[in-house]
Amino acid sequence: MILIGELSLWVALLMAAWAAITSFAGGSLGREDLITSGRRGLYVTTLMVILASVGLWTALLSHDFSLSYVAGHTSANMPRVYVFTAFWGGQAGSMLFWALILSCYSSIAIWSVREKARELAPFACGTLALILLFFIATTCFKANPFDRLAFVPADGKGMNPQLQNPGMAIHPPNLYLGYVATAIPFAFAIAALITRKLDASWLLVVRRWSLISWFFLTVGITLGMWWAYVELGWSGYWAWDPVENASFLPWLTGTAFLHSIMIQEKRGMLRKWNVVLVVTTFLLAIFGTFITRSGIIESVHSFAQSPVGTWFATFFFAATGATIYFVATRLKDLEATAVLESMVSREAAFLYNNLVLVGIAFSVLWGTLFPILSEWVRGSKITVGPPFFNTVNIPLGLLLLALTGIGPLIAWRKASTSNLKRQFIFPTASGVVVGVVLFALGMRNYHALIAYTLAGFVSGTIGQEFYKGIGARRSIHGEGLFVAVVRLIARNRRRYGGYIVHAGIVILFSAFAGLAFKKDHDVQIKAGETKVLVDPLGHTWRFVSQGVSTSETLNRFVTAIGLEVFRDDVRQGILTSEKRQYFDSNKQPQFEPSTEVGIRTSAMLDLYVVLAGVRDDTAELRISFNPLVVWVWIGGMIMAIGGLIVMWPQAERRRAPSGYVATLAPAHELVTAE
Amino acid sequence: MILALVLGTLLAVGALAFVLYPLFVETALAPAPVAITATQAAGAAEQEAVVALREIEFDRATGKLSDADYGELHARYTERALAAMRGGVSGDVAGDPVELAVLAYRARLRECGTCGPRPEPDAVYCSNCGRYLPGACGSCGSAVSEPAAAYCGACGRQLAA
C-alpha cells in the first residue's frame, strides 16, 4: 500500500498536468471531448492523491520507520490518534494533505457544476488542476513524504508533547480546509475573467465555497486561539504573530466578499469588485502560508534557503501576475447592470463595510510586512509587535463593529428619513444606555467604553431585526410565536444566520474589550506562604502555597505547585500548575519544557496561573486575571453555528435564485417602453 | 513489492484509459438534460414569483424596503405570478430592460433536440450531431425555424442577434 501510494503520487502529477492542458485547450477550442477528458483527469488526480494519502497513513500507522517522514514525526509509543494526525504534522505531509483537500474540493466543485456552468467549468477545472499540479509537484520533488532513510531506525523521534493536544489535532486541518477552499472561488473567478462571463451558477458556486472557506477559517482561528491560551502559558490568545495574521487575512477579505455578493445578487452591482475580492482572498491565503513558512518575516535573508519557499514564491508571483493580467485586461467586460440610487442605502452601507474590512486586512498585512520594508528603507531591524497592531486596529475594529449595527438597519436602494428614524431609535437607545450605565459604574477606559456602547447598539440592531422578523411572520403567515421563530430562521437562513454570526462578533468584541482590564502579577511564593491579590472586579484573592512537588512519570519529569485559592475568603479549591520536562528512554531531555497552566474559568474572569520555575525553595509564578476570556470561545462557537445555518442547503423549491431582484428600471425607460 | 508494482501499473493504465476514453469515443458524452415542458416552466415561474412576493412582503414589514419600492416590486412580481398562473410568459417583461436582456440572451442560446444546450451562441447547426438548432422568439415564445429569420413569424418582433 505504501508503494502504491508513492506511485499514485507520480500518476497524480501526470494526471493533474493532463487535466490542466486538456481543460484549457478544450475550453478555448470549444471541444467537448477535451473538456470531458480534462474533467476526468481531475477526478483521477483526486483518486490518486487519495491513494497516496492512504499510503502515507498506512506507513504512519504501521510504524514504517524506513520512511524518513514517519521516523521524523512519530514514535512507536505515541497515542494512535496523534500518529494519525502526524500526517499533517510535518512539512512533506502537510503538502500532501493540502493536495488531498484541494483535489477533493475541486472534484466536488467541478462535478456539481458539470451541467450548469458549461462555459466556465473547463477554465475553472483547468485553473484548479494547475494549482493542484503545483502542490503535487512540490510534494514529489521538494518534500516527498515517501522519501526513505538509508537505514531503518528502531524508533521514531516522536512528536512534541505540546502538539499532542486535541486542539492541535483539529486546529490545523480546519485552517487547511479554510485556506484551500479559497481556491475554488478563485478558479471560477479566473474562469469568469477568461470567458468574460458571469452567470447565476457562478454566483452560486463562488458563494457556497467562500462560505465553506469562511466557516473553516473561523473554526480554525478560534481553536488556534484556544490552544495558544491553554497550552502556551502566555495568558493571551492572540499575539499578532505572522502565523496568526496569515490566517486572519483571507478571513477578512472573505468576509468582505460574503457581504458584497449580496449586493450582486440583489442589485447586479459590484461584479468587478467581487471578482477582485475573490482572487485577493486566494492570493492572501497563498501569500500568508508562503511568508510564514519561508521565514521571510523574521529576516529577508533566510528566504532563499528553503527550497519549498522558493517554489512557493515562484508560484505566488506567477499566480499574482496572471491574475493581475486577467483583471487588467478583462475586468471591464464584467460591467454592472444597475446603478446606485442613493448614498443612504444598504448598498452604500455594505460598500463602506467592505472598505473597512479590506482596510483592516491591509493594516494587518502592512504591519506584518513593515519590518521588511523598514529594514529595506532604513537598514535597521525593528519589531512590529502587539502594541503596534493594537494601536492601529482597535479604531478600525470599532468602526467595523459600528457598521455591523448600521448595515442591517438601512433599506435597499434608498432609505427614507422616516424609515431611518423608525429603524435606528431602539438600537441607538440601547447602545447609549449600555454606555451610560458602564460610565456610571466607573468604567473610564475609553476604548472599552466605546466598544461596549457599540456592542449595545449592535445587540439592539440584532434584537430588533429578530423582533420585527417574528412580528412580520406572525402577521403575514399567522403563525404562533414558536413556529414564527423557527421558520424565521429556517426560511431566511442567510439573513438570520448572518445575524447570529453578528451576535458572535458582538460577544467576541466584548470579550476583547475585557482585555483592557487584564492584570498580570509576578509572584514569588514559598511553601506555606500566603499571597493576596485584588482582581479587576475588586475581589480579593488569597493564595496559599501547598508547596512544590516533583515527580517522575513514564516519559516526563513534572514540577508542580498547588495553590489553595480563596476568593473573598471563600475557598475555591486547589489550583495546580505544572512544568513538564519530557525525556527519552535514555533520560535525555527531549523537547523544551512545557507549561501546564492552571486555569480557573468563570463567566466574568479567568484565573490563570503559570509556574515559571522554581529557584531554591521559592516558586516563581505569574498569576493573571483575564476578564471575559470564556466569551471568546463562546463567541467563536456562535459564529460557527451562524455560519452553519447560512451554509445549510435549502430545499430546491424554496430557493428562488435570489428572491426578488431590486433592479428597478429607471423611470424614463419605463415610460418609453410603455 | 512486485504485487504493488503490478497493481500500481494496472491502476495507472486504468486511469489513463478512463481519461483518454472521451477522446476516442464520441458517445461517451454526458446525456442531454431532460427537456422542460411549458407547464413545468410556468409552474416554476409561478413558484419563483411567489417566493419573491413573500420576501417582498417580509422586507417591507422589517423595514428593508421603502413604500415606494414596495409598490413597484409588488406590482411587478404580482403581474409575473398572475401571468405564470395563466400559463403564459409575463406581460411585464416588455417593460423591463433587464428581463428583455435575459430573454434575448436565452433566445440566443441554442439548444439541440438531441444534445441539449450548445455552448456556441451563433451556431446554426449543432456542432456535435449536426442537427439544425431551432430558436425561440424572445417576445411570444413561439419557435422560429428559419435559420436566418430576422423577425418572428408569430408576433413580428425583431429577433435578437
Next chain:
Amino acid sequence: MHRREFFRRAALGGAGLVTARVLDAQGTAKPQAPATGNTSNLFDMNQDAAKTVRRPARAGAAESMDDEDRDALVREIRCQCGCTLDVYICRTTDFSCQVSPAMHRDIISLVEGGYSAQEILDSFVTTYGERALMAPKREGFNLTGYLMPFAVLGVGAVALTTVLRRMSNRAAPAVIGARVVRSAEGDATDDEMARLNAAIRKDE
C-alpha cells in the same frame, strides 16, 4: 524555548509548507535538518543574546517608578532570545530562557538607579538596536507604519464616496421623474388574487 518550537510547529500546522526558519536575534542562520521540528531545537534560540545594559546609579537615586509602571515598561521591551515575546511574559512563562531574566535585572537596576522609562528604553535601543522595542517608536519613518493604514482607509473612503456620489447623481434625474407604479391587480380576477395571496401566505 518551547515557544520557538511552537511557532515552527504552528507554522507547519497552520499551513504547513516550509519549516519556519526563524533567525536568532543576531540574524545568523544556522543549518537545520529539514522537517525535523521535533528534536530538541535549542539551537534555534540564542541564549547568548543578552548584553549588559547598565548605567551608574544617579546620585541619591530613588526608584524612578512603582512596580506597576515598571511591569508596564518591561512589557515594552522585547526578549532577544528569539521567542518574539516581551521580557515580562517570557521571563514569567519559562525559566529556561537565560535572556529575559538578564534583561529584567538590567531594567530593575536602571529603575533603582533613578532612570526614567524613556531613558531606559533609549539605553536598550542603544545597546540592542530598535529590535529591543515591542513596537517601533512613533517617529520618522516609523510614522509611515502607523499612519499608512489610516491613510489608505481615508483615501479609500474619499474615493468610494466620490464614486457613489457620481453614481447616485447619475441615477437621480431618472428617479425624480414620476415613477410609474402600475396596478397589477387591474386585470386580475378576485379568484386569481385570492389564489395568489393564499400561495404567499402559505409557507409550510
